Amino acid sequence: MPTFTPFHRDLTFLAPLSETRAARLVRFLAEDEPSTVLDVGCGWAELLLRVLEAAPGARGLGLDLDEQSLAYARERAAARGLSERATFEARDACEVTGTFGAVTCIGASQIWATTQDDDRPMDYIAALTALRGLLPRGGRLVYGEGIWSAPPTPAATAPLAGRDDEFVAMGNLVQMAEANGLAVVAAQEADLDEWDAFESGFTAGHARWLAEHEPDHPDADEVRALTARQHTSYFDGYRGILGLAYLQLVAV
Template structure:
C-alpha cells in the first residue's frame, strides 16, 4: 500500500512578514538603530526571506547588504523581493550554511534566531550556545559598529508543558538578564534590550498556523492528507496556547561593538 505524500503547505512568507515574533513598530526601531548613522555594509545571518535586511537597505541608500541562509526557498524569495524593490544591485543573498559563508566585518550585522549556526544542531536538543554565537558575531562587527541580536529566552520559569514541545529541557534557553550579561562578556555594549510582547507572539503563532488552515480551505476535508494537516494545526495550537505562551520569549538586543 502506497503512503500518502506529505502535503505541501503554503510558504510561510504568505502568512508572515517576519519569521519571528516582531511588530512593525519594533522592526522600524531596529532599522533605525542599524541605519543611524548610515552603514556602508550590512550582513544578515539566518536572513530567511530577507525582509529586515531589505528594509535596512531601503533606509540606507548607499549601503550594500549580504544575506545568508541555509533555506534555498527563502533565499529565492529574498532575491525576487530585492529585484521587485529596486535593491538588486545592493543586495546579495546566498543559500549556504552560515558556518560556510566567507564574511568580512561590516558596519551593521543582523542575527535573529540563528545562534545555532555556531552551536549544536537544533535537532540534538542541547542548550543554545549563546556565547559561541556572540563571540563569532563580535568578529563580524567592526569597532563602533552595530549588531541586532534576536534570540529565544525564557520569559518565565519553564515548566514541563512549556518545554515538552521544545527540547524538553529547562536549560535550553537563558533569561534576558543572563543574555545581556553574556553580550557584555563578548565585548558588546547593550544599547537596548527588550523582549517581544504577547501581542507579537500571538500574531506570529496565528500566522504560523494559518498555512494549515489555508491548505485545508484549498483542498477540503475529503483530501486524504486532511486529517494529518488538522492534527498538525491542533498540535501547534496546543503547544503554544497550553504550553509555552508567556514562557518562551524572544529578546531583541541592540548592541554596539
C-alpha cells in the first residue's frame, strides 16, 4: 500500500473552508469571549487554534480519534504558544459531557450516529441534540455538515452512500436546528471554489507520489487508479450537488 503525505500538507482544514469563511466563523465563536471552547472531531484543530488566538482568555479542548491529526494539532499549538490553553484528547467525542461557552463541530456528526453503517442517512438531529446539550443558553455553536445543494442524481449518490436521503437540503437543516433549541444567526454553504480546493487536497498527495516514483513502480497503477476514482466521483458525480452547510447557531 503506497503511503502519501498527510492531508495537512495540502489542506488548511479537513473541510471545504476558505480563509474568508474561517475568519467569519472564528469571529463568531470568539466574539463573546468564551472561557471554554470545544471542538468535536477537531482533526488537526486549525479552527480551534484560531479561536484561541482570537479569545486570549479561553481554554480549548479538541477531541478526535485520529492520533496523527492530534499530534499535528499539538505541534501547531506549541509553535503558536497555545499549548497552555489547548488540550487534545484521543477519544470518542460522543462521551464528552459538561458545558462550553463555544462549540464547533464540522463534518463530524457521525460521532452521534446510532448505527455505524456507512450507508445510513445523516443523523443531524442526534448531533444537534447532543451539541445543544453541551451549551448554556446564549452559548455559540458552529455546525458544519453535508447537505444537498441540488437534487441528488444517481451519479452523485453512487460514490457516496447510494441513497437520496443521505443528506437534506439547507432549509430542512435550518428547521432541524431551530426545532432543537438553536437559533440560526447565519446559514451559508461552501461554494464551488472551496469544494474544488478541498477535493484537490485529496489527490495532491497522489500527484506528488507519482512525481517521486518511476511510472513502472509496482504501486503506480494503484495510485493512478485511486486518483482516477476520486476525480470521477467528484467531477462526474457529486460536484455542485453535495454541499457543506455552515450554521452559526446560538443556544436558546
